[in-house]
Amino acid sequence: MSSVVNLICFVICLVCIVAGTTISILAIWGVVEKNYVILKSLLTFGAIFLAALLTITVNKFMSVRSENEKHEKR
Numbered sequence: 875m876s877s878v879v880n881l882i883c884f885v886i887c888l889v890c891i892v893a894g895t896t897i898s899i900l901a902i903w904g905v906v907e908k909n910y911v912i913l914k915s916l917l918t919f920g921a922i923f924l925a926a927l928l929t930i931t932v933n934k935f936m937s938v939r940s941e942n943e944k945h946e947k948r
Contacts, residue, residue, distance in 0.1 A: 876937045883926040883933070890923035 894916055901912045 876933050879933050880930055883930045886926040887923055887930075890919040890926070894919040894923075 897906065897912060897915045900906045906912055
């Protein structure tokens with residue numbers, strides 16, 4: 875189960891990186907004219923990226939902790 879969550883969060887992180895890079899490049903070339911759209915888009919992708927990254931971290935921490943508890947019971 876934890877590997878599925880990690881995979882989903884990894885995909886979300888990759889999508890956020892690609893989308894954020896795309897928006898940044900479009901802003902550099904002047905395709906996107908509204909500054910507030912650029913800022914809100916980048917902040918949204920940043921927040922989603924951070925949430926996915928924190929989910930991966932907590933998931934890895936909990937799986938290590940549960941494995942240690944299984945070994946202690948033996």
